[in-house]
Amino acid sequence: MTETLRRTAVWRTAMVLVLILVAAVLPMFGPSLALEGTGEAAAPGLGVITLLRTTMFAALCVLVGEQAAAAMARRIRGAPDISPRSWAMPAACAGAAAALGLALIVANGNLLPKSLDDITLGSLHQTTDGRLALIEINAFIAAALCATSRRPAWARLPLAAVVAAEALRAHPDVGPEHMPLVGSALTLVHLTCAAVWAGGLLQILRTMRVWRPWPIAAVNLLTRYARVAAVMFAGITVSGICSTLRKVPLDSVFATSYGRVLAAKLLLVAVVAVLALGARIRMRRSMDPWQAVMPARIEVVLLGVAVAVSALLTAVPAPVWWDRPLWG
Secondary structure (H helix, E strand, C coil): CHHHHHHHHHHHHHHHHHHHHHHHHHHHHHHHHHHCCCCCCCCCCHHHHHHHHHHHHHHHHHHHHHHHHHHHHHCCCCCCCCCCCCCHHHHHHHHHHHHHHHHHHHHCCCCCCCCHHHCCHHHHHHCHHHHHHHHHHHHHHHHHHHHCCCCHHHHHHHHHHHHHHHHHHHCCCCCCCCCHHHHHHHHHHHHHHHHHHHHHHHHHHHHHHHCCCCHHHHHHHHHHHHHHHHHHHHHHHHHHHHHHHHHCCHHHHHHCHHHHHHHHHHHHHHHHHHHHHHHHHHHHHHCCHHHCHHHHHHHHHHHHHHHHHHHHHHHCCCCCCCCCCCCC
16 A cells, blocks of 8 residues: 555656646747747747746636536535545636736736836726736636635636636637637637546546545546546537637648647647547446556646647637638
């Protein structure tokens, strides 16, 4: 047992170090690699924006994952009335801090402020991006307050507000994009499914660890999550394909920074899907949830990397092409 605990601690530490390394390296080198040879200009402060958006997306995944996993655990017959320590409060605070940082950039005309004099918070109410940034800040603060209340499930409403604000921000009702509400709807589905898939798996693994003395309940919990994850993966795939066809011409995927980052994200999701399928097959053959834990842990790490890549995807220049199909 001592050896098992030691291995678990080593693996958990390795996971944290990998995610910290990705969070540090991707904002520094990811934008330059994506833009190299495309002829596209890097936006000022692209690395900082990527780091802030990575933090915000990760916080959203943790918060949504806790809500989804708690709902699944309540439906397990004979499940113990225990759960892992909540990460909702630190995640909500990190999300609020990241959203505030992004709001300060918006308040300075989407440029990194060099001093406090450059920041005009009053201007946030005058632009759509500014108002959406304020919604995200307040939503994360509300989620933090819900985490300390007797009704933590109420956090679902402010979390839905964050997802909706992100969907609207990604497809503004200005510029060359046709039918922005279609794009917003696709992003809404995509982001919701991704948060449930990534954040849910993290919380499911944490719950299984405290449910170790109740292996049958742990099996049922992982089985229920696998069904939900299959639906989430389908939603991610369909919405992702539709969004890609709307934004990137297939013959120039690798000629734009957006297309390159998108290709990297698709590769990561494909690897994660293979790992998930392998974990489910191993568990079904042995009916032992711990057979699926190791590939599921690797799946969590890769999903964390995918979150960082997704943040970079929202920061690099979106491709503009004029031969758009009639449907959007």
